[in-house]
Amino acid sequence: MKSADLGRRVGVPSTALFTDQYELTMVQAALKAGTAGRRSVFEAFTRRLPEGRRYGVVAGIGRVLDAVENFHFDEEMLGFLRDQSIVDGPTLDYLADYRFGGDIWGYPEGEVYFPGSPILRVEGSFAECVLLETVILSILNHDSAIAAAASRMSAAAGGRGLIEMGARRTHELSAVASARAAYIGGFDTTSDLAAGFRYNIPTVGTSAHAFTLLHDSESDAFRAQVDSLGRGTTLLVDTYDVATAVRTAVEIAGPELGAVRIDSGDLLLVAHRVRQQLDELGATETRIVVTSDLDEYAIASLAAAPVDAYGVGTQLVTGSGHPTCSMVYKLVARAGSSDPADELRPVAKKSMGAKSSKGGRKWAARRLDEEGVAEAEVIGTGPVPEELAGRQLLVELVRGGEVVAREPLDAARERHIAARAGLPLSAMQLSRGEAVIPTEYV
Known part of the structure; x- marks a missing residue:
């Protein structure tokens, strides 16, 4: 093993009382x-x-x-x-x-x-x-x-992207350690900025349902996000009606739309419908990201779905049981x-x-x-x-x-x-x- 800096070890307090x-x-x-x-x-x-x-x-x-x-x-x-x-x-x-x-x-x-x-x-x-x-x-x-839970999820994902997004489901310091362990186990990115800062893990994130609800219409919300983050952003399409949202997303961002995220419903069925709709609208390169209380079994069950990436929170940061x-x-x-x-x-x-x-x-x-x-x-x-x-x-x-x-x-x-x-x-x-x-x- 070569000597190297593991990350930003800034402001690390004494660990002496982390003991019995x-x-x-x-x-x-x-x-x-x-x-x-x-x-x-x-x-x-x-x-x-x-x-x-x-x-x-x-x-x-x-x-x-x-x-x-x-x-x-x-x-x-x-x-x-x-x-x-x-x-x-x-x-x-x-x-x-x-x-x-x-x-x-x-x-x-x-x-x-x-x-x-x-x-x-x-x-x-x-x-x-x-x-x-x-x-x-x-x-x-x-x-x-x-890391063991992450490894099982990584194996089940079969090379598709994995996003760690469990910060809100555990203690704030555990969240940082969890993101680090998940990255070792095969996850690609994290939503936790503290983990990104301390350990140089790639970070991702765009918007939640609250951002859509803030605006007078879904199209207003999508337009605001695209204007700010660019056409390559990921739009959340299940706040209201998924089919309507996908059509609106492509109308606003064009076929260059980076990805759509699905966070509810029958993910297998919805993913197939969304993929077909995206392709019909000419957005053949737009990726599909699914979230919603996934674990390794749910990820494995989606192996036949046209899913490009999975976002995992609760089950990951609790070791999947x-x-x-x-x-x-x-x-x-x-x-x-x-x-x-x-x-x-x-x-x-x-x-x-x-x-x-x-x-x-x-x-x-x-x-x-x-x-x-x-x-x-x-x-x-x-x-x-x-x-x-x-x-x-x-x-x-x-x-x-x-x-x-x-x-x-x-x-x-x-x-x-x-x-x-x-x-x-x-x-x-x-x-x-x-x-x-x-x-x-x-």
Whole structure:
């Protein structure tokens, strides 16, 4: 991964309080016990994919790097912790000087993952690593869920355009992160200007029904929009009667009309009728954009319709029914003392049921079949088999506290396209099923 600016990281506040209180109280207890400095390895992974999903999509790595860089406690934060008696004096002293100084390895953004994949590996002292748990999981769980939904929608769209337009359906900051994750997963543009500003994602947008209703007639509204934005604009044609609106739109903009948008009704039927009408009016190059609570299933159902682009909001920014990936952040290895030379020893939760985990500092590789298609996610703690040495998935992200792997967002987007293309064809099926390849431990 080459070093590059991920976007405009302007005015980024400290991320230190984007955490749970028990992260700080664990540090306090570990400092008192003399174990806070023990060299430790934490890994972020998921035990299973959301029900019905065939693969996961890694998103949020760039935002994690920003969060790690900006994880520090200022005087106001320390005053809050002191006033609320959340931690004691020695712990406040530790937090005042906190900067992550360890190493982070992880799957590069846009890569696909499966149950057990060590998506992120964080190494350093126990105290400096455990403090990052909540903010890392918050970012990865949200962004990867959105990217997975976007990827499924992108596959269903079959190369047709996709517009992210969910800003009004979620928290304003989540909207920006969602647009970023959706772009990685295959969306082409966003309506959210904050996302465009921060991450250089192409932005689009013209008008809503309110603009038509503002004017005395639909033709007045269309004329005002064309006069302002040009003939290549997109006119919303379902405020009143669609057929009348399409005819009026072409009369005003001419055959150079860029697109019409349909936001209600039986989209399959209406799209066919509008396409026929546009062609009869000579607007053969005018595109058709459909919106209206779409998800991957609705997009797939429109595959036979003459639709050029889809605008997706609510279902995208809520992960299309799966708003989290259920990732966890677990200690998998630690030293027996604070001596930096002390050997790491595997540790793991051994509770009954599905919440047990596998200890040890892990590597991961993807085994391919004879045709170059992925056939297994292979995870191990010992030497990497020679045949998998060139297929390892984790890359270095942070070395000694310094970020070493920034990259343009387009690189993550392109990586995802390639990673998804390397999966078995059944990965693109929308029917419920298990992970498209198995996870093997060696």
